[in-house]
Amino acid sequence: MSILYNTDETLRERVTEGLKDEFKHNAIRTAQEVFYTKRGELVKEMGIGWQQLRMHATEVRNHVTDNLDYYVKQFAENAEANGCIMHYAPTGDDALWEVLDIFEKHGASYAVKSKSMMTEEVGLNEVLEETGITIIETDCAENILQTAGSKPSHIVVPALHFDREAIMKIYKEKRGYDGSSVPEEITHFLRKILRKEFMDAEVGIRGCNFAVASTGSVTLVTNEGNGRMVDSFPKVQIVFVGIDRIVPDLESLDTMLALLPRSAVGAKMTAYFSLDSGPRGAGEVDGPEEVHIVLMDNGRHTLANSEFSDMLRCMRCGACLNICPVYRHITGHGYGSIYPGPMGIVLTAGLVGYDDIDSMAFACSLCGACTEHCPVSIPIHDLIRQHRINIVEQGKNHAIEVPIFKALALMWSNVDVYNYAMKMGTPVMKKLAHGEDALAKDSAWIPVVKGWTSTRDFDCLSETRFRTWFKEHKKQQGGGK
Amino acid sequence: MALGNKSLSDLLNPISKQLEHDVVAEHVDLPEWEFVPWRVTDGKSAAELVDMFASEAEKIRVQVKRCKRDELAACVASIVGEGVPETGEACTVVCASDERFATAGLYDALAAEEKVSDVTVWDEAKGQANVDAAYVATYGVTYASAGIAETGTVVQPTSPACGRAVSLLPLVHIAVVDAATIEPTMLTVMKAYADADGKLPSQICFISGPSATADIELVRVEGVHGPMYVRYVVVE
Ligand code: SF4
Numbered sequence: 106m107s108i109l110y111n112t113d114e115t116l117r118e119r120v121t122e123g124l125k126d127e128f129k130h131n132a133i134r135t136a137q138e139v140f141y142t143k144r145g146e147l148v149k150e151m152g153i154g155w156q157q158l159r160m161h162a163t164e165v166r167n168h169v170t171d172n173l174d175y176y177v178k179q180f181a182e183n184a185e186a187n188g189c190i191m192h193y194a195p196t197g198d199d200a201l202w203e204v205l206d207i208f209e210k211h212g213a214s215y216a217v218k219s220k221s222m223m224t225e226e227v228g229l230n231e232v233l234e235e236t237g238i239t240i241i242e243t244d245c246a247e248n249i250l251q252t253a254g255s256k257p258s259h260i261v262v263p264a265l266h267f268d269r270e271a272i273m274k275i276y277k278e279k280r281g282y283d284g285s286s287v288p289e290e291i292t293h294f295l296r297k298i299l300r301k302e303f304m305d306a307e308v309g310i311r312g313c314n315f316a317v318a319s320t321g322s323v324t325l326v327t328n329e330g331n332g333r334m335v336d337s338f339p340k341v342q343i344v345f346v347g348i349d350r351i352v353p354d355l356e357s358l359d360t361m362l363a364l365l366p367r368s369a370v371g372a373k374m375t376a377y378f379s380l381d382s383g384p385r386g387a388g389e390v391d392g393p394e395e396v397h398i399v400l401m402d403n404g405r406h407t408l409a410n411s412e413f414s415d416m417l418r419c420m421r422c423g424a425c426l427n428i429c430p431v432y433r434h435i436t437g438h439g440y441g442s443i444y445p446g447p448m449g450i451v452l453t454a455g456l457v458g459y460d461d462i463d464s465m466a467f468a469c470s471l472c473g474a475c476t477e478h479c480p481v482s483i484p485i486h487d488l489i490r491q492h493r494i495n496i497v498e499q500g501k502n503h504a505i506e507v508p509i510f511k512a513l514a515l516m517w518s519n520v521d522v523y524n525y526a527m528k529m530g531t532p533v534m535k536k537l538a539h540g541e542d543a544l545a546k547d548s549a550w551i552p553v554v555k556g557w558t559s560t561r562d563f564d565c566l567s568e569t570r571f572r573t574w575f576k577e578h579k580k581q582q583g584g585g586k
Numbered sequence: 587m588a589l590g591n592k593s594l595s596d597l598l599n600p601i602s603k604q605l606e607h608d609v610v611a612e613h614v615d616l617p618e619w620e621f622v623p624w625r626v627t628d629g630k631s632a633a634e635l636v637d638m639f640a641s642e643a644e645k646i647r648v649q650v651k652r653c654k655r656d657e658l659a660a661c662v663a664s665i666v667g668e669g670v671p672e673t674g675e676a677c678t679v680v681c682a683s684d685e686r687f688a689t690a691g692l693y694d695a696l697a698a699e700e701k702v703s704d705v706t707v708w709d710e711a712k713g714q715a716n717v718d719a720a721y722v723a724t725y726g727v728t729y730a731s732a733g734i735a736e737t738g739t740v741v742q743p744t745s746p747a748c749g750r751a752v753s754l755l756p757l758v759h760i761a762v763v764d765a766a767t768i769e770p771t772m773l774t775v776m777k778a779y780a781d782a783d784g785k786l787p788s789q790i791c792f793i794s795g796p797s798a799t800a801d802i803e804l805v806r807v808e809g810v811h812g813p814m815y816v817r818y819v820v821v822e
Contacts, residue, residue, distance in 0.1 A: 136804055150626065157623035164620055174601040174610045181594055187785060193597040202590030245810060246801040262801060269803055288802035296810055303811070304721070320786055330754065330797035330812025336789070337750040338717075348601070353616060355776035360623070362772060373642070374737040374794040376812065382786040388710045388746030391717055392788050406601040 107197075107228030108457055109442055129266040133433055136262055140427045143371025144478075158363050163482045165357045166418035169318075173409055173417075176318045176351045177400070183321025184398050187383030189344075194401040197227035203399050204229065204310075204343060208238055211341055213307040217299075219325070219332040220244040220263075221312030222421065223345040223401060225443045229310070240310070241302050243331040245295055252279050256438065266436070299331070309339035309393065313346045314420070315361050319354040322382040323398065326365060328375045336381060342393035344381075349405050349417045361420060364480040368422035404456040412491055413455050418481040419448055425475035425485055431468055440465060447475035451488045459492075459501050466492040627736050627770030635735040636765045636820065642738030643818055646795035647808065652820045658686075658762065659695035661819050665760055666725045669701035671815055677724035678704040680716070680756060682748035684729045687762075692727075710746040717751045726756035726813070732775050733768040733820075739794040740818065741775055743787040753793060759813040761793065765822040 148155045169176050185191050192207075194200035200223075208214070216233070218224065218240055230251075233240045242251040246264035250256065253267065253275045264272070269286040276282035276291065280298060284290040311332060313323040323344050325332040336342055352358050358380075366372045385392035408417050426432050426446035437445040442453040442465070450466055466489055475485040598610055627635065640650045653661040670677050679696050687693065696705045706719035720726060728748055730740035740761040742753050753759045769775050772792065779786060797812030808814050 132803070139804060152624065152626075154624040154626065157621045161619060161621035161623050164617075168617060171605070172611065172614045174598050174605060174607055175614045177601060178594065178598055178610050181597075191594070193592040193594055195592055195597050195600065198589055199592055206590060243811070244801075245799045249801065262804065264801055265804075267802075272802055288805040289807045291802060292799060292807040292810060299811065300721075319780070322786060328797065329799045329810035331810070333750065333754050333791065334811050337754060348597070355780045356773060359771065359773040359776045363623075363625075374646075374739055374792070376646075376793065376795050376797050378792040378794075380786070380790045380792075381788065383788055386744075386746070386788045389744060389749060389788060390710055390713050390746075391749040391751050392744060400597060402597060402600070406604045409601065409604050410606065411604075 107231070108226055108444065108453055109461055128268055129436055130433075132265045132268075133436055136265055137427045137433060140369075140371050140424075144367055144424065144427075145371075147367045147371060147373060158360060159480055159482055162357075162360050162364055162480060163418065165352065165360060166481055169351055169353060170409055170414055170417045173348065173351075173406070176353065177348050179318040180316050180321060180346075180351050181398075181400060183318065184316075184323070184383075185321070187321045189321070189383055189396045189398045192397060192399045194399055194403070197401065197403045200227050200345070200399050200401045200403070201229065201232050203397075205232070205236060207341065207343060207397055208233070208236075208308065211307065213341065214238050215306050216240045216308040216310055217243050217303055217306040217335050217339060218247075218310040219312070219327065219335045220247050221310070221345050222443065223312055223347055224310065226403065227401075241299070241306070243299055243303065243335060244327075245292060245329060245331075248295060248299070249275065252276065266438075299334075303331075303334040303338050306339045308341045308343060309335035310343045311335050311345070313344055313350055314365065315352050315358055316346050316350045317353075317355060317358055317380075318351050320382055322380050324358065324381070325377075325379050326362075326375050327377050328370075330377060333377055333379060336379065336393065337391050340394045341397070342384075342395065343397045343399060346398055346400050347405060348400065348402050349408075349419070365420055365422055368420075368424040368478070368480040408455050413451065413488055415483045416448075416451050416455055416488060418483055419452065420481060421448070422480060423448075424478045424480060428474045428478045430472065430474070431470055435468060440468065447485045447489065448483075451483075451485060451492065454492045459496050459499060466496060625736065625771050625773075630735070630770065632765075632768075635768050635770055636822070638735040639733050639738055639763075639768045640818075640820060642735065643795075644738075646738055648738060648795050648816045648818055650818045650820060652765075652822055655690070655821050658690040658819065658821055659692040662692055662727060662760060662762065663695040663699050665758075665817055665819075666696055666702055666727075667699040670724050671758060674701070676701050676703045678702070678706070678719070678722060679725040679727065680706045680720045680723040680752055681708065681727040682729055682752055683708045684747060686729060687727075696727075708748055708752060716749055717755070720749075720751035720755040723756040725758045725760060726752040726754075727760045727762070728753050730761045730763045731767065733763040733818075734770075734772055734775060734792070735768055736771045737794055739772070739792050742791045742793055744789040744791070745787060750789060750791070753791065754812050756813060757809070758815040758817065759793070760817045760819060762819045762821060765820050768820075 181191055192203035230240050242248045249264040249272055269288055272291055273286040282294050284294055314326045315324045352361060366375045384394055384396045408414055425448050429446050432446045440449050442449050444452045453462055454466055469489045471486050473486045479485060602610055643650050651661055666679055669675050679702055693707055696702055708716050728742055731743055732741040740763055744750050796808045796814055796816050797810045798806055798808045799810045800806050
């Protein structure tokens with residue numbers, strides 16, 4: 106399980122670190138403002154249609170959640186009928202097993218990948234690299250992070266914490282880049298070096314934004330085109346699909362697509378949206394010959410029919426991050442989870458439980474801005490509050506922190522979130538970070554990172570256990586399926 | 587429980603249990619939806635939709651040319667005739683195999699352009715050579731199956747006559763769109779696919795402008811892994 110990373114520092118250390126870093130701060134503020142403003146314009150243009158779309162998306166996603174077993178089954182059967190090879194993964198380790206098995210069967214050792222949170226969730230890269238497989242991240246930001254050995258700080262713009270000079274240096278050192286720090290030049294350098302890698306790779310690994318039950322199709326939303334490269338040229342394709350990605354039919358897919366790019370980046374559409382139904386057809390000369398779908402649960406089913414079932418509607422658009430005043434201050438790395446921000450609090454606690462993340466739910470002012478902006482009307486701040494109640498009831502709370510965030514909540518909930526957070530947020534957070542009497546010294550707040558440039562510590566225990574299991578089971582099976 | 591090799595029931599059982607379902611339902615009907623969203627295209631005439639398609643495309647930095655059917659070949663040829671964008675050097679073209687292109691005399695018109703050194707018409711019999719041609723081509727020409735007015739999008743299904751590479755690998759993608767196929771939103775395109783018999787194409791790609799990123803300091807850069815320039819030719 107790799108949802109959490111570097112769990113050995115306190116929130117205070119992390120917040121201190123975050124507040125020190127002016128560049129990262131400004132970058133996040135700019136991103137929030139750019140996305141927020143653009144989104145606002147588009148929402149206005151759609152008039153009443155926007156709220157209707159939100160409500161329709163909500164009823165569609167609720168219907169799927171209520172009948173999740175049926176829709177998972179329908180998707181799986183139809184995808185199989187399209188010629189996809191299905192792999193069922195109740196847990197993340199099952200998913201890793203299946204992927205390693207595919208590589209082993211093909212004797213493959215070279216893969217390209219487009220951004221996928223699900224693969225982050227199971228720590229796929231680390232496990233593949235351990236077994237000697239080269240896996241290349243092809244999303245620009247992910248490639249920067251991979252080359253630098255750093256972690257995402259934003260789910261939509263993951264390399265926000267590096268400036269152009271830093272990125273230039275990374276490629277100079279690691280890839281022999283000899284151009285300037287102009288973003289265009291660096292990006293075109295990436296176009297050049299990655300092109301060959303797309304064509305040579307044996308396996309393409311990708312995620313899926315929505316899976317269509319009635320047609321067994323998977324979809325991918327991208328701007329850079331790396332997703333298309335990954336699903337056009339490697340002969341073998343592996344698609345990670347979460348059981349919470351399913352929509353009933355093509356019509357409801359349109360509803361989701363009308364909401365997703367607008368909410369995520371303030372665009373009507375992304376440059377590419379592809380709907381994939383099985384491997385290349387007869388007479389086609391590109392596209393994968395073999396498509397493997399890894400359909401993964403990894404704890405998601407426990408959210409169904411629970412007080413957190415609303416979270417299963419989440420489309421990972423990041424709108425709640427783009428509006429969140431706390432996210433702006435403690436930054437993506439502040440949450441210590443690959444799922445940061447308001448959605449991250451709810452989802453992380455839902456997937457990994459309270460033992461390791463007990464105080465993360467308190468990194469929120471309960472201002473409700475997230476709820477207001479969520480395209481599928483998830484009552485995010487109510488769910489965060491519910492997590493807090495559960496934490497307190499289960500005796501896992503840190504009593505001192507509760508009143509602090511109650512006070513923050515009061516302040517932030519009654520004013521314009523943006524202006525107020527910008528004026529007041531930093532001093533308040535600084536007090537939080539430094540004021541000795543504000544926080545118990547030893548309060549193990551939330552899992553944290555060691556500064557924002559450090560690499561992730563993969564969960565060694567579970568990784569070792571996993572590799573041993575894999576080897577042993579392979580032995581028992583005589584080396585193959 | 588052992589790792590890997592799980593069955594569909596292994597995945598489904600915990601879900602059903604959580605939902606308090608004894609068995610997975612044989613069939614579930616979609617409910618009557620309560621909300622039918624209003625869309626900006628509602629009530630627009632066909633001509634207005636074509637205009638909207640063109641103006642939305644221009645907003646996402648696509649250059650749009652509109653022409654009559656008998657001008658199709660000349661219109662596309664005039665674009666590739668400029669050679670490589672910005673430098674004006676000689677270029678190569680990869681083109682979908684399409685009867686409408688052949689009828690319009692497009693292939694000959696392209697080859698006749700002074701700055702065009704080679705034209706490859708997609709041919710499934712040539713296999714990988716098609717992709718190799720697209721890899722180095724400056725222009726890729728496709729016939730979109732539809733356009734979407736709301737977002738200035740073209741719909742590009744994969745087929746033996748037009749691989750994924752044509753709209754992906756060249757520096758410039760030229761999509762020819764029939765004005766008559768311009769739909770208001772993606773919904774009408776999806777409905778048509780839902781109503782059609784048989785399996786969907788292996789890929790249907792919805793393309794809206796050049797490939798782009800803002801990953802470095804949020805500065806927009808065009809031409810990442812897909813085309814740097816996109817041009818639409820709307821045939822009226
Ligand atoms: S919780 Fe809502 S706003 Fe946040 S990522 Fe999910 S869908 Fe988007």
